[in-house]
Amino acid sequence: AAADTTFVGSLPTDAGKNALCLPSYAPPREIGSFSVVGKNREYLGDRSELKYLCMPKEPNALSWDLSSGLSEAVWADAGKPRNLNRLLRWITENWHLLAPQQGSKRESLGVDFVCKRGLLSRLARTPYKTDEVWRFSATLFRGTIYLCEVRSESRAAWETKNSEVVRRTEFWVHKFKKLMASAQPGMPPDMDAPLICFDQFYVVLKGRLESHSLLFTTEVDAIDNDVPHDPGSTAAYVNLRSTRYTTCINQVLNFRRHKLLTFWSKCFLEGFPRVLIGFRTVDDKVRSIKSYSVEEMEDLGKDHWSGKVCLIFLDKLLSFIKDCVTEDDPDVVYFFSYDVEKEKEVTCRRLSKPGEYKLLPSSYLESFTK
Numbered sequence: 522a523a524a525d526t527t528f529v530g531s532l533p534t535d536a537g538k539n540a541l542c543l544p545s546y547a548p549p550r551e552i553g554s555f556s557v558v559g560k561n562r563e564y565l566g567d568r569s570e571l572k573y574l575c576m577p578k579e580p581n582a583l584s585w586d587l588s589s590g591l592s593e594a595v596w597a598d599a600g601k602p603r604n605l606n607r608l609l610r611w612i613t614e615n616w617h618l619l620a621p622q623q624g625s626k627r628e629s630l631g632v633d634f635v636c637k638r639g640l641l642s643r644l645a646r647t648p649y650k651t652d653e654v655w656r657f658s659a660t661l662f663r664g665t666i667y668l669c670e671v672r673s674e675s676r677a678a679w680e681t682k683n684s685e686v687v688r689r690t691e692f693w694v695h696k697f698k699k700l701m702a703s704a705q706p707g708m709p710p711d712m713d714a715p716l717i718c719f720d721q722f723y724v725v726l727k728g729r730l731e732s733h734s735l736l737f738t739t740e741v742d743a744i745d746n747d748v749p750h751d752p753g754s755t756a757a758y759v760n761l762r763s764t765r766y767t768t769c770i771n772q773v774l775n776f777r778r779h780k781l782l783t784f785w786s787k788c789f790l791e792g793f794p795r796v797l798i799g800f801r802t803v804d805d806k807v808r809s810i811k812s813y814s815v816e817e818m819e820d821l822g823k824d825h826w827s828g829k830v831c832l833i834f835l836d837k838l839l840s841f842i843k844d845c846v847t848e849d850d851p852d853v854v855y856f857f858s859y860d861v862e863k864e865k866e867v868t869c870r871r872l873s874k875p876g877e878y879k880l881l882p883s884s885y886l887e888s889f890t891k
Contacts, residue, residue: 526870532841533866537833544836548792549728550753557721570722572702574743585807587693597719608738613888627890629663636668638739642786645831656858658878662851667880697763702743733839739791755792763799778825785818845869851881
């Protein structure tokens with residue numbers, strides 16, 4: 522993406538570090554959902570893949586082998602490029618939920634940004650990630666900026682070289698989720714069926730960070746049916762993760778400095794109040810589970826990172842994106858990048874030949890009123 526580009530602007534990663542006021546951010550509201558199933562990751566406009574939390578009776582006396590069943594797992598096609606197509610499809614099928622005042626017309630979404638939650642979290646963590654490399658493309662169409670992450674060459678090369686490690690780690694993620702959730706409330710998890718990786722449930726959220734209105738999607742690991750919640754609230758959703766036991770001071774510091782920052786940035790932005798973490802031993806067995814609230818995560822990490830700094834930087838970065846992405850044209854693509862080893866600031870370039878970085882398919886553009 523470096524060739525055939527025009528430099529637009531740059532933003533230092535310490536932008537806003539001296540700001541006194543915390544940007545306002547209210548928990549986002551759920552306005553829709555969809556499921557992704559099967560080897561080809563097919564879109565279903567329903568809640569069929571929503572799973573229900575199933576806590577073990579003795580969460581501190583477990584012996585769950587996360588590697589069991591790895592050879593029988595069913596994997597989806599992971600080679601497809603990252604894009605916004607499923608979220609865009611949801612938008613085209615649920616326009617009435619986004620802009621009811623427009624009636625039958627489809628002129629604009631009425632939001633500043635459309636993206637995935639994962640990108641927002643990654644961007645928010647930038648001030649504290651000393652090994653971070655990220656890239657994303659941006660397009661302005663009908664007053665809305667669409668953002669889509671682009672996998673870096675270095676990350677792609679590492680994943681190819683370490684494909685077995687990547688697959689085993691991904692399997693642990695899905696296996697832990699399967700052990701912790703069931704298809705029906707009050708029922709135990711179905712452990713006899715092969716694990717189908719990447720069958721997932723997503724919610725579509727609408728929120729606001731200071732002056733920036735956001736429409737984004739995020740995966741839901743499970744819902745806690747025992748938590749009362751109003752329609753549109755994300756208070757009952759729970760994140761499920763596993764990590765190595767912290768048995769020495771360096772592991773504790775790494776957990777607080779890196780893991781909790783990652784978990785916090787995910788939970789906070791999507792409005793999920795807590796994460797349930799399964800602690801595994803060197804033999805890949807989960808021995809205990811502990812719940813961490815958003816507030817507890819930030820308190821434990823306070824010597825290493827600040828949620829306030831993350832939000833201030835994200836606010837500044839979104840403003841920077843607005844300043845750079847000014848041509849309202851789906852054929853115009855801007856490319857944002859950050860590589861801590863090469864440059865200490867975020868850079869924006871306008872691509873003269875967007876090619877593979879174009880975000881919006883013609884089917885989506887045609888759904889708008891001419």
